[in-house]
Amino acid sequence: MGGGLTVHAQTQEQREIVALVREFVDREVVPQAPAFDHDDVFPGPLVERMRELGLFGITIPEEHGGLGLDVTTYALVQVELSRGWMSLSGVLNTHLITARMIATHGTDEQRARLLPHMATGEWRAAYSMTEPHAGSDVQAIRTTARREGDDWVIDGQKMWVTNGLRSSLVCLLVRTDPEADPPHRGMTAFLIEKPPGAADVPGLTIAKLEKLGYKGVESTELSFDGFRTPASSVLGGEAGLGRGFAWFMEGIELGRINVAARGVGIATAALEASLRYARERETFGKPIATHQAIQMKLADMATRIEAARMLMLTAAAKKDRGERVDLEAGMAKLFATETAQEAALEAMRIHGGYGYSPEFVVERLYRDAPVLVIGEGTNEIQRLLIARRLLERAEASDPGTEARGS
Ligand SMILES: Cc1cc2nc3c(=O)[nH]c(=O)nc-3n(C[C@H](O)[C@H](O)[C@H](O)COP(=O)(O)OP(=O)(O)OC[C@H]3O[C@@H](n4cnc5c(N)ncnc54)[C@H](O)[C@@H]3O)c2cc1C
Numbered sequence: 001m002g003g004g005l006t007v008h009a010q011t012q013e014q015r016e017i018v019a020l021v022r023e024f025v026d027r028e029v030v031p032q033a034p035a036f037d038h039d040d041v042f043p044g045p046l047v048e049r050m051r052e053l054g055l056f057g058i059t060i061p062e063e064h065g066g067l068g069l070d071v072t073t074y075a076l077v078q079v080e081l082s083r084g085w086m087s088l089s090g091v092l093n094t095h096l097i098t099a100r101m102i103a104t105h106g107t108d109e110q111r112a113r114l115l116p117h118m119a120t121g122e123w124r125a126a127y128s129m130t131e132p133h134a135g136s137d138v139q140a141i142r143t144t145a146r147r148e149g150d151d152w153v154i155d156g157q158k159m160w161v162t163n164g165l166r167s168s169l170v171c172l173l174v175r176t177d178p179e180a181d182p183p184h185r186g187m188t189a190f191l192i193e194k195p196p197g198a199a200d201v202p203g204l205t206i207a208k209l210e211k212l213g214y215k216g217v218e219s220t221e222l223s224f225d226g227f228r229t230p231a232s233s234v235l236g237g238e239a240g241l242g243r244g245f246a247w248f249m250e251g252i253e254l255g256r257i258n259v260a261a262r263g264v265g266i267a268t269a270a271l272e273a274s275l276r277y278a279r280e281r282e283t284f285g286k287p288i289a290t291h292q293a294i295q296m297k298l299a300d301m302a303t304r305i306e307a308a309r310m311l312m313l314t315a316a317a318k319k320d321r322g323e324r325v326d327l328e329a330g331m332a333k334l335f336a337t338e339t340a341q342e343a344a345l346e347a348m349r350i351h352g353g354y355g356y357s358p359e360f361v362v363e364r365l366y367r368d369a370p371v372l373v374i375g376e377g378t379n380e381i382q383r384l385l386i387a388r389r390l391l392e393r394a395e396a397s398d399p400g401t402e403a404r405g406s
Helices: 012-039 044-052 071-084 086-105 108-120 244-280 292-320 326-350 352-356 361-368 370-374 379-397 401-405
Strands: 125-128 144-148 151-162 169-175 187-193 204-208 219-230
Touching (some): 012 361, 086 169, 086 244, 144 169, 151 169, 151 187, 326 361, 361 370
């Protein structure tokens, strides 16, 4: 990797796929991304290449047509993709969260029918819980599904649905029992099927949202008005009723590792651009790389990137061992995304006025990075989750604290 940073791929298989993706990124993504980004156009040809590389099935079990690779390999691949263009990583993220939820909690019929289409990328998936009035506070969602014969009828609005338009499948969190106490027990995950690319289907309209960066991949608003879906579309079948909240929270752990990987990827791209530019650009008769003020920035960027990468790999390895990973995924997401935002800003400063020009990649990195501190649970929420887990652990190992204090 440029900048002399370690790659951390451990096995032969990991090294091969990471090398393959890096080659794809350097040869095809890096030259093409600026045009897709500036025109805000969906990168169809690059997504086709990702399909050919098998990336849509990377973590889907082999028995369902995927590559069956682990989360660690997935994270390393996401770093590479985001180093080239973060939007490509966004096309994969909601797809693979949904695939994992189906593989883990779906019925045999759902696994057998949906996963093979998903593994090839022929069917892509979105993952939707946020609503216009409720993002961090997921328990406040209002979209409902009510049973009518063999169907469920869905009403309500979903916001910021990544891949909402071109997906064939939306993993959707809705309220099926408004009276349930606590409210999250009344939530259920549905696997909504729809024709990809259609903005208007009976009971559902899809609108594209404008945004600062993270272009090319669509962010959408979904409005459900009497949308009918068969009872078989409840994730996990009848047994899945009321379990949606817990399953979405579990699913988002993979999303947080993905976002941490994106942070490492963006920060790495920022460092690589800075190392390049600092050696070329001269002020006062010498390359700016020889000024110590610039060297400090480069050193801090590189150090933080390595720390972020370690946190990401720790979380991924724990997930691969099947352990609870909310604390580690939260820390990795928090640190890597703050690192990405800082690195993007520092890279822009190193580029001086040119950093503000779309001719240099750092302008895009600066627009793309902020969504990472918001998405998959804001970094404020990550801190709350991290603190909650720390306090739980402290209480478990030393339950007498309160008694002693009183
Ligand atoms: C480009 C993009 C793509 C997205 N893709 C998806 C997607 O595919 N699927 C999906 O479901 N969602 C998606 N989201 C939504 C995203 O997950 C939410 O925006 C995010 O969870 C924050 O929710 P909010 O925007 O409603 O902010 P709010 O929840 O309204 O938060 C506003 C501010 O208050 C802070 N805050 C809130 N509660 C607390 C608290 N208790 N303590 C301290 N601070 C607090 C937040 O950190 C934030 O700074 C996407 C968002 C964007 C911008």
